Amino acid sequence: MEYTIQKLGNLTGISTRTLRYYDEIDLLKPARKSSAGYRIYSQQEVDKLQHILFYRELGLELEQIKTIVNDSDFDYAEALEEHRKKLIAKRMQLDLLITNVEKTISAKKGESTMADKEKFEGFKQKLVDDNEQQYGSEIRSEYGDELVDQSNAKMLNMSEEQYQEFTRLEQRVLASLADAVKTGDPSSDAAQQTADLHRQWLGFTWPSYSKEAHKGLAEMYVADERFAAYYDKAHPGAAQFLRDAIVIYTQQE
Amino acid sequence: MEYTIQKLGNLTGISTRTLRYYDEIDLLKPARKSSAGYRIYSQQEVDKLQHILFYRELGLELEQIKTIVNDSDFDYAEALEEHRKKLIAKRMQLDLLITNVEKTISAKKGESTMADKEKFEGFKQKLVDDNEQQYGSEIRSEYGDELVDQSNAKMLNMSEEQYQEFTRLEQRVLASLADAVKTGDPSSDAAQQTADLHRQWLGFTWPSYSKEAHKGLAEMYVADERFAAYYDKAHPGAAQFLRDAIVIYTQQE
DNA sequence: GCTTGACCTTGACGCTACGTCAAGGTATAT
DNA sequence: ATATACCTTGACGTAGCGTCAAGGTCAAGC
Structure with missing residues (x-):
């Protein structure tokens, strides 16, 4: 079966312009051309178009797709x-945007008592700072831990001390875990102390503590390799160990 | 104080090209031009540039900004x-993309037993279906339940990023609550939007959603002072308010 | 054989928000 | 006078096509 450009277009729902473009950029060339110069597929x-x-559906760029299919x-x-990774980085940026927009909306609605100018200045400053932070981290790596940490801190809207407390606690969990795993x-x-530290750490981000949730999270630590990798950094097998400790911890009392 | 184009650029961190462009599109014109044709701001x-x-920081298009500032x-x-709303819609599309990419990755890893061709066909069909659903729901309303549910489904296998997502969502609940309580x-x-965010947030830690459970949790929010304190941090009386909102939310439909 | 309408071709501009030369004029200090 | 830093306008490039425009081709009906 052979197709003219429009036939193929109808078959796949792709515009003829797009098909011509794909020809132009050598992504998809017709099998041959008719004597009159018509594209024949x-x-x-x-199959190749499919x-x-x-891949286009997955949001890849045409240049990349070309490499893949060729x-x-x-x-x-x-x-x-x-x-x-790129998509996730994008999503994080979007999250930042959404938060900022929401902040702005609520600020505009809520506090008309505040001098408008003053408010504005505050926002401007904040955004500038945000910007620098973001820019800086972008340079560092595609989306390194820093960006994650920073956006977290920002998002959590924690006071700085609180945030430091939070990260310190996280470090203590890791240190304690590394220590405990040797036993x-x-x-x-x-x-069990490690599990308790972990519970405290959870307290920063979860509004309430429940043993079930705690245990559920622990299960995830072994089920998801990315999580596991994070804890295994401290010591091989640490994720599994932490899971076990938490399970015991949540069965206590 | 008057500025040449580069002075202004240094002051604000904006390239001269950008400033010239803003002049060109009538977004920001210099106060005057010097005898030699230099732009003088x-x-x-x-102030206007700030x-x-x-607004640019918030991701608005220049055309929109022009309208706003003029x-x-x-x-x-x-x-x-x-x-x-646009940003949120975008984010959901991104979520779907990420899900699809992840599905593809895991399928490629896991089931190499499957005939490649066959696998591909399945995906193609699936993506088409997804697409239609997405498109359909976009038409139906700005962001219907389907999308929300789909993104929820993905969240169930929480990964590290998703955990961060989770904490961010929590912050959005708080922000939204602080906003809503003023009404x-x-x-x-x-x-009601806050209640809905809260429902989404629950989706992270609860395997399934039920109105009863949701309402039950809401009741706890006022009964247990630890919960209450957490939400009241956002705004005094917020816990009570959230309870009421959720009760109404769960009675809906 | 001629016309009509559907289909095909290449070429080129438009979109967004600038980055990046290029060619040439201007201001300032030495 | 010269070096140097700064300014101008103009124009091309980016991604992935949409959308004319001008003109050639094909099948069908008269």
């Missing part, structure tokens, strides 16, 4: 993982 | 609210 191109659309021995996995016993005092 | 323009940058009697609130009306849109 065959089944192979239909591949292309698949190089048969391309590392899809890595490309996708890379792409995922090899999740029911040991050291391990 | 005065204090007024500095306004512009403020029409003195413009409805900021509505424009911002509109913008917020004094638990049935107001703002209050």
Whole structure:
């Protein structure tokens, strides 16, 4: 079966302009051209187009897609993982935006008592600061821990001390965990202390404590490899160990 | 104080090209031009630029900003609210994208037993369906339940990023609550929106949603002083208010 | 064989918000 | 006078097409 450009367009829901563009950038070339210069596509191109659309659906850039569909021995996995990171970074930026917009809205609505000018100045300053922070972290790496930490701090709207307290506590959890894991016993005092620190740490971000939630989170620590990696950084097997300790901890009392 | 283009650029961190561009599109014109044709900006323009940058920071398009800063009697609130909705819609699209990418990654890793072709076909179909759903729901309303549910589904396998997402959502609940409580009306849109955010937030830690459980938790918010203290931090009486809002929310429909 | 209408071609501008030369004039200090 | 820093306008490039525009081709009906 052969298709003219419009036939193919109707089949796939892609505009003829787009198909011509894909031809132009060497992403998808027709099988041949008719004597009058018409583009003729065959089944192979239909299949290839489906591949292309698949990746386009995932938000990849056409240049990347070109590489993927042309190089048969391309590392899809890595490309996708890379792409995922980019998307997540984007989402974090969006989150920042949304928060700022919401702040602005509520400030505009709520505190008309405040001198408008003054308010504005405050916002301006804040945004400038935000900007610098963001910019700085962008330079550091694509989206390193810093950005995450900073946006967290900002978002949490914690006071600075609180935030430091929070991160300190996190460090203490890690340190304590590294220590406890050496005992090899999740029911040991050291391990149970770690679990308790972990509970306190949770208190910063969760409004309430429940054993079930705590245990649920612990399960996630082993189920999700990214989480696991975070804790295993402290010591190999630490995520598993922490899970066990928390399970015991939540069964207590 | 008067500024040449570069002076102004250094003052505000904006490139001269950008300033020239803003002149070109009539967003920010210099106060006057020197005899040699140099752009001269005065204090007024500095202030206006700050306004512009403020809105730009919020992700508004320059055309919109032009309207806002030129029409003195413009409805900021509505424009911002509109913008917020757009951002949220974008974020949900991003969430879907991320989900799809993750699905693809895990499928590639996990089920290499499946014939590649077959797998692909499935995905294609799935993506098409997703697409239609997405498109459909976008038409139905700005962001219908489907999208919310879909993004919820993803959250159930919480990863590290998702955990951060979770904490951010929590902050949004608080911000929204602080805003809503000022209306004094638990049935107001703002209050109901807060309740809805709260529901979404629950989705992170509860395997399934039920109105009863939701309402039960709300009751606890006033019964237990620790809960109350947490929410009252946002605004005195906020816990009570949130309870009332959730009760109304769960009675809906 | 001619007309009509549907389909095809290439070419080029438009969109967003600038970055980045390029070619040439201006201000200031030495 | 010269070096240097600064200014101007003009124009191309970015991603992924949408949207004319001007003109050639094909099948069908007369």
